[in-house]
Amino acid sequence: MTYAIGLMSGTSLDGIDAALVKINSLTDYELTAFQSYPFSQDIKEKIVRCLSEETSSVSEICSLNFELAQLFGKAVTDLCRDNQLDSQDLVFVASHGQTLYHLPVGGNGLVASTLQIGESSLIAELAKTTVISDFRCRDMAVGGQGAPIVPFSEYILYNDDRVNRILQNIGGISNATVIPRQADFDDITAFDTGPGNMIIDELCRHFFQTEFDQDGQLASQGTVDHDVLSGLMRHPYFQKKPPKTTGREDFGKQFVMQLLAKYQLSPLDWIATATMFTAKSIAVSLMPYIQGRTEVIIGGGGSYNKTMRRMLQELLPDAVVLTQEDLGHSSEAKEAVAMVVLGNHTYHHLPSNVPSATGANRQVILGKVTYY
Numbered sequence: 001m002t003y004a005i006g007l008m009s010g011t012s013l014d015g016i017d018a019a020l021v022k023i024n025s026l027t028d029y030e031l032t033a034f035q036s037y038p039f040s041q042d043i044k045e046k047i048v049r050c051l052s053e054e055t056s057s058v059s060e061i062c063s064l065n066f067e068l069a070q071l072f073g074k075a076v077t078d079l080c081r082d083n084q085l086d087s088q089d090l091v092f093v094a095s096h097g098q099t100l101y102h103l104p105v106g107g108n109g110l111v112a113s114t115l116q117i118g119e120s121s122l123i124a125e126l127a128k129t130t131v132i133s134d135f136r137c138r139d140m141a142v143g144g145q146g147a148p149i150v151p152f153s154e155y156i157l158y159n160d161d162r163v164n165r166i167l168q169n170i171g172g173i174s175n176a177t178v179i180p181r182q183a184d185f186d187d188i189t190a191f192d193t194g195p196g197n198m199i200i201d202e203l204c205r206h207f208f209q210t211e212f213d214q215d216g217q218l219a220s221q222g223t224v225d226h227d228v229l230s231g232l233m234r235h236p237y238f239q240k241k242p243p244k245t246t247g248r249e250d251f252g253k254q255f256v257m258q259l260l261a262k263y264q265l266s267p268l269d270w271i272a273t274a275t276m277f278t279a280k281s282i283a284v285s286l287m288p289y290i291q292g293r294t295e296v297i298i299g300g301g302g303s304y305n306k307t308m309r310r311m312l313q314e315l316l317p318d319a320v321v322l323t324q325e326d327l328g329h330s331s332e333a334k335e336a337v338a339m340v341v342l343g344n345h346t347y348h349h350l351p352s353n354v355p356s357a358t359g360a361n362r363q364v365i366l367g368k369v370t371y372y
């Protein structure tokens with residue numbers, strides 16, 4: 001039996017998602033166990049400092065690269081221990097790393113680039129197995145934006161002969177993969193739709209000293225301000241055509257601080273309006289692809305936000321909005337499982353980027369392999 005662990009620490013900075021996956025073949029994967037390991041406040045603050053041009057320092061980034069690897073390695077050994085496995089028996093660990101910066105397009109003296117940290121040499125040493133990491137850079141080397149990278153695994157795991165499927169991840173940022181029914185690999189469209197929970201989380205911290213809006217309860221008590229919403233929907237990102245990716249650089253703390261300075265709303269109305277902004281930016285992005293029987297399958301932490309789900313279904317009356325759980329999968333484990341699918345292709349020397357999604361000029365084998 002072949003087991004691997006996928007590690008994902010995404011843009012929302014909530015922690016490390018670890019999925020233990022049984023690999024049956026290149027196209028057949030079974031989630032065996034999943035655990036989220038929350039970041040301590042101290043680590044979260046270090047990451048946040050390192051993300052920002054104003055507060056980052058090269059020494060702290062250097063140190064964080066190894067400090068995060070300690071935590072990634074511990075996540076692997078803890079998950080193995082809790083499942084009566086020895087991490088040495090894993091065929092590999094596939095680690096996404098923590099994105100510190102993502103410049104899908106160059107400009108102003110900066111070249112197109114992306115930076116995920118969490119040193120694979122140290123993870124390999126702690127887990128005593130091969131580590132496959134840094135999946136985005138190879139795609140950028142052939143002209144791609146280095147994101148999104150999950151469309152490959154989504155095609156493998158979700159393509160269907162009878163129904164069009166759109167996989168909508170609502171993490172810190174939201175990204176969609178459109179898989180028409182009976183699609184060939186080249187028929188996939190994928191792109192970031194815009195913000196996910198990032199703005200809502202920032203507002204929750206600002207007004208309510210909580211990390212996020214549990215189940216969308218705060219949003220359900222506020223009223224959407226349609227003037228503010230219209231202003232938000234004029235953001236230039238929504239005028240761009242795919243392939244396109246975005247990040248904290250566009251919709252992070254700075255963006256929220258500018259909004260708070262520009263508009264005056266009550267705290268609950270802010271949360272409701274930001275939730276509708278995320279839902280609407282997703283709906284507007286998906287509408288051109290909803291033709292015939294179409295399932296929109298939401299995943300990521302945002303799929304637990306009931307108010308967001310209700311808004312999405314109302315904005316997309318012609319689609320069936322489902323969750324990963326409705327299909328027997330796990331919303332929270334999805335991206336960590338995707339890392340295993342990508343890692344397994346790299347392990348077998350097979351490519352796994354999707355040029356139609358990233359804009360790359362060809363398919364390439366993603367990632368770097370660190371042998372134990």
Ligand SMILES: Nc1ncnc2c1ncn2[C@@H]1O[C@H](COP(=O)(O)OP(=O)(O)OP(=O)(O)O)[C@@H](O)[C@H]1O
Binds near residue numbers: 008011212216
């Ligand atoms: N019960 C819940 N109710 C509402 N929101 C939730 C709930 N659980 C998680 N979330 C939201 O989901 C976020 C985490 O989502 P997820 O782990 O999918 O993001 P990520 O993988 O870090 O981001 P990305 O996919 O952009 O890299 C939290 O920050 C929170 O906003």
Ligand SMILES: CC(=O)N[C@H]1[C@@H]2OC[C@@H](O2)[C@@H](O)[C@@H]1O[C@H](C)C(=O)O
Binds near residue numbers: 174
């Ligand atoms: C650079 C980076 O880390 N991008 C993330 C982020 O989080 C969601 C969205 O923005 C997506 O583009 C990507 O992650 C997923 C896993 C992807 O590449 O498919």
